[in-house]
Structures are given as structure tokens and as C-alpha cells.
Amino acid sequence: MLVSIAAYSWLFGWVLAIGIVLILLIHELGHVFMALVLKIRIGYPIFYPGVGAIIDLHQITPSPTDNALLGISGPICGTIASATCWGIYALTGVHYWAELAFMGMMFNLFNLIPLGEMDGGRVSTVLSRWLCIPGYLLLGALAWIVRTPIVLLSLIFMLPTVVEVFKNKRKLSTEDKRVLPSDRLIIGTGYLLLICFLTFGSWFLLTKVIAPGFQDGRSHLFPHRHQMVKKAP
Numbered sequence: 327m328l329v330s331i332a333a334y335s336w337l338f339g340w341v342l343a344i345g346i347v348l349i350l351l352i353h354e355l356g357h358v359f360m361a362l363v364l365k366i367r368i369g370y371p372i373f374y375p376g377v378g379a380i381i382d383l384h385q386i387t388p389s390p391t392d393n394a395l396l397g398i399s400g401p402i403c404g405t406i407a408s409a410t411c412w413g414i415y416a417l418t419g420v421h422y423w424a425e426l427a428f429m430g431m432m433f434n435l436f437n438l439i440p441l442g443e444m445d446g447g448r449v450s451t452v453l454s455r456w457l458c459i460p461g462y463l464l465l466g467a468l469a470w471i472v473r474t475p476i477v478l479l480s481l482i483f484m485l486p487t488v489v490e491v492f493k494n495k496r497k498l499s500t501e502d503k504r505v506l507p508s509d510r511l512i513i514g515t516g517y518l519l520l521i522c523f524l525t526f527g528s529w530f531l532l533t534k535v536i537a538p539g540f541q542d543g544r545s546h547l548f549p550h551r552h553q554m555v556k557k558a559p
């Protein structure tokens with residue numbers, strides 16, 4: 327966790343870094359809370375600088391519905407935390423809260439990519455395992471856009487999970503048939519709503535608050551960082 331704060335400090339400045347790690351922590355507590363409710367034993371969340379945190383399941387495979395609930399509970403709490411930051415910005419007008427809300431939304435959105443051990447991957451076990459294909463393509467597109475080593479690495483790490491879906495096609499499809507249609511509908515709706523809200527929220531905050539003019543290249547994502555660079559010559 328301290329390494330995470332250090333990594334984010336280097337990227338965004340320490341005040342924002344602490345806020346980001348707190349949002350991640352609230353997100354993780356969402357998973358921990360759901361694991362307690364479902365009586366699934368999990369380990370401490372492991373923080374990965376740059377991507378977030380991953381929960382250790384001690385090699386237990388819960389039923390698809392439990393797995394999906396475990397997956398979606400983190401992003402739900404993370405989204406509530408980010409939305410609260412947005413609310414504080416709306417009330418106070420302090421720019422910091424808008425930046426924090428934006429970062430929180432981006433992290434939660436990233437975690438909802440339907441792939442492997444990611445939260446979205448857990449949710450996809452009640453929807454369709456084949457969501458890992460668009461999920462993988464999305465991660466590939468993201469890797470191309472941001473070109474950060476950690477995203478490129480996760481692209482390599484995630485490949486076996488896609489291969490596994492192809493290999494265990496029959497076994498997984500019989501498992502999928504056990505999912506109640508009502509569970510599928512409720513969790514699927516929640517998943518879509520989260521994606522819509524986070525996409526709209528981060529787009530709105532980016533283009534209207536944090537960096538108006540970002541789309542036509544007139545503005546920079548984090549103005550204070552840009553100013554620091556600009557002052558140099």
C-alpha cells in the first residue's frame with residue numbers, strides 16, 4: 327500500500343495520491359464485506375501500483391453467482407466513494423475533489439473490464455464467459471493508447487485466462503447453466519449501470535471540469551503538473 331502511495335505520488339502529487347489509495351481501499355473493503363456476507367475466506371487485498379488491488383481467494387472457486395457478487399461489490403463501493411468526491415466538488419468547487427472523483431472513476435471502470443481475475447471478469451461468470459474476448463481486445467486497445475508497462479504486462483498475464491475459456495468450453499458452459507436467470511438479470515443490470523455511470527461521469531469530469539478543451543488538445547489532464555513543467559524553461 328505504501329508503495330502504491332509512492333507510485334501515485336510520483337505521478338500525481340501526494341495529496342491526490344493519498345486520496346486515490348483511499349478510494350482503492352474503500353473499493354477493496356467492498357470485496358471484503360461481500361466475502362464476509364457470503365462466508366468466503368479471502369486474504370488481504372494486495373495493492374498493485376498503477377492498476378489497483380487484487381483479492382486473494384486462496385484458490386477457492388465460488389459458484390458463478392457468488393463470484394460475480396464478490397466481483398461487483400468492490401466497484402460498487404469504489405463508485406459510491408468517487409461519486410461522493412464528485413458531490414463534494416459540486417458543493418465546494420474545490421478542484422481537487424473533481425480530480426479525485428475522475429481518477430476513482432477511471433480505476434473502477436478499468437477494473438470492470440470483463441477479463442480473468444479482474445472484477446469485471448468475476449461478473450462475467452454469470453453473464454457470459456465469452457465476454458473475455460471483447461475484454462481482452464479492450465485491454466489491448468488501452469495498452470496501445472497508454473503504453474504503460476503495467477498494462478502491457480497485464481495483457482501478457484491475462485492471455486492464459488482467455489485460452490482457458492476456449493479449453494474448458496464444455497465444463498464452463500454446464501456451470502453457466504446453473505446460474506438463475508434472475509441473478510443474471512440483476513447482476514447484469516447492475517454491471518451495465520455501473521459502466522454507464524462511470525463512463526459518463528469520467529467523460530463529464532474530464533471534458534467539463536478537469537480539462538475543458540482536452541478533446542481539441544488545448545488543455546492538459548493535470549494542469550498543476552503541466553504548469554510545473556511549463557515554468558522550467
Ligand SMILES: [Zn+2]
Pocket residue numbers: 353354357379400401437445
Ligand atoms: Zn476490485
